[in-house]
Amino acid sequence: MGEGKNWRTVILRISALRVKSFLHEANGARLTHRFAPAFLGMLFYNSRRDEPATPERWVAARFGRMCLIPTRTEAWQLLCEYTQNENLRKHALAVEACVRAYARKFGADEEFWGITALLHDFDYERWPNEERHPTEGHPSEGAKILRERGYPEEMIRAILAHADYTGVPRTSLLEHVLFACDELAGFLTACALVKPNKSIHEVEPASVQKKLKDKAFARGVNRDDVRRGAEELGIPLEEHIGFCIQAMRSIADQLGLAGHASAPARPADSAAQGGAD
Ligand SMILES: [Fe+2]
Numbered sequence: 165m166g167e168g169k170n171w172r173t174v175i176l177r178i179s180a181l182r183v184k185s186f187l188h189e190a191n192g193a194r195l196t197h198r199f200a201p202a203f204l205g206m207l208f209y210n211s212r213r214d215e216p217a218t219p220e221r222w223v224a225a226r227f228g229r230m231c232l233i234p235t236r237t238e239a240w241q242l243l244c245e246y247t248q249n250e251n252l253r254k255h256a257l258a259v260e261a262c263v264r265a266y267a268r269k270f271g272a273d274e275e276f277w278g279i280t281a282l283l284h285d286f287d288y289e290r291w292p293n294e295e296r297h298p299t300e301g302h303p304s305e306g307a308k309i310l311r312e313r314g315y316p317e318e319m320i321r322a323i324l325a326h327a328d329y330t331g332v333p334r335t336s337l338l339e340h341v342l343f344a345c346d347e348l349a350g351f352l353t354a355c356a357l358v359k360p361n362k363s364i365h366e367v368e369p370a371s372v373q374k375k376l377k378d379k380a381f382a383r384g385v386n387r388d389d390v391r392r393g394a395e396e397l398g399i400p401l402e403e404h405i406g407f408c409i410q411a412m413r414s415i416a417d418q419l420g421l422a423g424h425a426s427a428p429a430r431p432a433d434s435a436a437q438g439g440a441d
Contacts (some may be wrong), residue, residue, distance in 0.1 A: 215430045239279045241261040243286045246306075253318070254287055256282050258353060258412050262345035263338075265411035270337060277338055280319045284326055284342055293364075303327050334396065344393030347386055348408050354382035356412075356421045359434050363423020364412045369405040 234242070247253055263281035267274035293301025302381045324332040325339040326346055336342050342392055352367060355375055359366040374388060375381050394404040417424040 185291075191347075214312050216311050232316055233276060233319070233380070234279060234315060234367040235250070235273065236279055236282070239282045242283060242309075247289045248390055249289055252285065255350060255353070256285060257415060258349040259284060259342070259345050261415045262349055262408045262411040263341055264409065265414075266341045266345070269407075270341075272337065276283065277341070280322050280338060281342055281345070283319070284346065296327075298330050304330060340393075343389070344397050344399075344404065345408060347389040347391075348393060348405065349412065351382055351385045351390060352405070352412055353407060353419070353421065359423070361423030362421065364409065364416050364419065364421040365423055367409055369402045369409065372405045375404060 166379075180281040221222070227384060243253065243256055249254070260278050260281040264274050264278040266272075267277040269293070286307065288302045288306075291301040293304075295301070298304070303323050303326070307324050310320050310323070311317075316340070317335070321332060322336065322339045322342050324330045325334045326342045334343055350374065352364065355367045355372050356364040356379075376387055391401060394401040396405065399407075412419060412421065
């Protein structure tokens, strides 16, 4: 009897989800396509969570995430509101492209991962936090803003965890991917800018690995973070570098790294890359 009541509650919540999803769709958010995976996921539970995975709790968690996740347009506007520097915006786009590519590789929620990556440094220009304070400045100030907006904790946690000094340990795949792509995307940009055509199409993994050993080149990039990023993913560094080069090539024009002989973006890449609104 009690179990039947629980399921009636679940069905009622699902109906509410449908209405909410429709309303979001009407506002331009792409949520309807998430409903079917959410329903199936509810049936099989969310194995990534530690707490008891009751259907009701699963739906509540999923419902909250679906309601509060920003659209990419909203995320881009937030980034631009706090970040005037074009290079920082391009860095956000580069990391987004890499993280989106990994989301596709791992079969994860590409939109959610991409938006998280786009926002990972949005507060950096205003609060650079050179002293690396664990709870003030970047990325903690940004996290406060995201929380005020009601954005998902899963997203905020990944953003906090990409900076070791916050003390937030990386546990989810998204957190590992964001960390692995952040510093490397910066290094690949530096590698492209010293090429004759300043093009990411001229950058190859072998030359990147050689430059990683050159301490005088791109001193600001933490080599240890680059290596640890690949290790955390369990992917050989050369493969990780090649993967991120391909991802950045897909939006070379937006990154200002297309050079004179830029290759046209492949349809699969351009469909998934997002890009600046
Ligand atoms: Fe970054």
